[in-house]
Amino acid sequence: MTLLEQMLMNTDSVVILGHVRPDGDCLGSALGLYNYIRSLRPDIRMAVYLEEASPKFAYLKGFEEIRHRTDDENYHLCICVDSSDRERLGEFVCYLDRAQSSLCLDHHVTNTGYGEHNVVEDKASSTCEVLFKQMDESRIDKAIAECLYTGIVHDTGVFKFSCTSPKTMEIAGHLMAKGIDFGNIIDDSFYRKTYIQNQILGRALLESITFLDGKCIFSAIRQNEMKLYGVDGKDMDGIIDQLRLTEGVEVAIFMYQTGASEYKVSLRSQSIVDVSRVAFFFGGGGHVRAAGCTMSGSIHDVINNLSLHIEKQLNEREQED
Ligand code: 5GP
Ligand code: MN
Secondary structure, eight states: OOHHHHHHHTOSEEEEEOOSSOOHHHHHHHHHHHHHHHHHOTTSEEEEEOOOOOGGGTTSTTGGGOBOSOOSOOOSEEEEESOSSGGGGGGGHHHHHHOSEEEEEEOOTTOOOOSSEEEEOTTSSOHHHHHHHHSOGGGOOHHHHHHHHHHHHHHTTTTTSTTOOHHHHHHHHHHHTTTOOHHHHHIIIIIOOOHHHHHHHHHHHHTOEEETTTTEEEEEEOHHHHHHHTOOGGGGTTHHHHHHTSTTOSEEEEEEEEETTEEEEEEEESSSOOHHHHHHHTTOEEOSSEEEEEEESOHHHHHHHHHHHHHHHHHHHHHHO
C-alpha cells in the first residue's frame, strides 16, 4: 500500500493545496487527487484551495469547485502538491498549520521537506507522475487520467524537456489507455493562445535582448504594457519557452512586473547552468532547467543580479572543460 493510500485510510477530512499562480501540473495534480479521493472515499469531507487559474483548464473535472478564498473550515489531513516550500502555498498555508497531519507530494529539487510526510521525487517529470505512482491504477478513471495527463504535458513541454523519462512516457501511455482525448488536451491547454496572448508574446520577443555573448536572452513586460494589452500573469505562459529556443542561448529569462519595483522571474537553461541554484539564491526555487523567483528593484537591477550568478556558473564550466 502506498503512503497516500495509508494516509487516506486514517482520515475523515482532506484539504488539497498547491502553489500560487497554479500551472498545469499544480491543477492537474490537485484535481487528479481530488477526483481520486472522491471516487475512492466518497465519505471524506474534502476541498481544494488554489488561486484563480487560467480558464483554459476549465475542462478538468472539479475546476469549478476549487475554492479561492480562505474560510474557517478545518481539515484533518492537508495534502500539498507541486509546492517546494510553505511560502509557495500563499495564504492557504493556514490549512496546513491547522491540520493534524500532512503529506507533501512534489518533484522540486529545492523542496524543503515541510510536510509531516514528504514524497519528493526530483527525477520525476511532474507532480502528476509522482501522484500516479501513489494511486491504484485500476481506480483511475477517464477524468482523473485527464488531470494527470495535463500535468505531465505541461511540465514536460509536451514530452520534450530533459525531465521526460521512459517512465514518464509509460505513465502517459497508461493514461491514454483510459480513453482521454490527448490531442485536444495538448492543443487546448498548451498550444492554443488567445489573440492578446499572441500579441504579448510578439511584443516580448520583439523587445528581447541578448547578453553574455548571446548565451543569455531576456525580455521584460512592465505593468503599463500589461494594462495596455489587457493581460495578466496567466496570459504569459509560453513566452519563456520561445525565448529558450533562440539559437545559441544557454539561459533565457522572462519577467513581468508584479509591483512598483517587483518582478516575477522565470528562468530556463539549455544544458549547462543550474537555474534552480540561481532562483534559490533569490528566494525562489524549481528545477535544474526550469526555475523561478520574485525579485525587487528595476529591470536593470534584476538582470544585473541574475547575470552575476549565471556568468559565474558559465565560467566555472569553462574552467572545467
Ligand atoms: P515558471 O517559470 O514556469 O513560473 O516556473 C518554473 C519552475 O520553477 C516551476 O517548477 C515552479 O514551481 C518553480 N518556481 C517558479 N517560481 C518560483 C518561486 O517563486 N519559488 C519557488 N520555490 N519555485 C518557483
Ligand atoms: Mn510541477
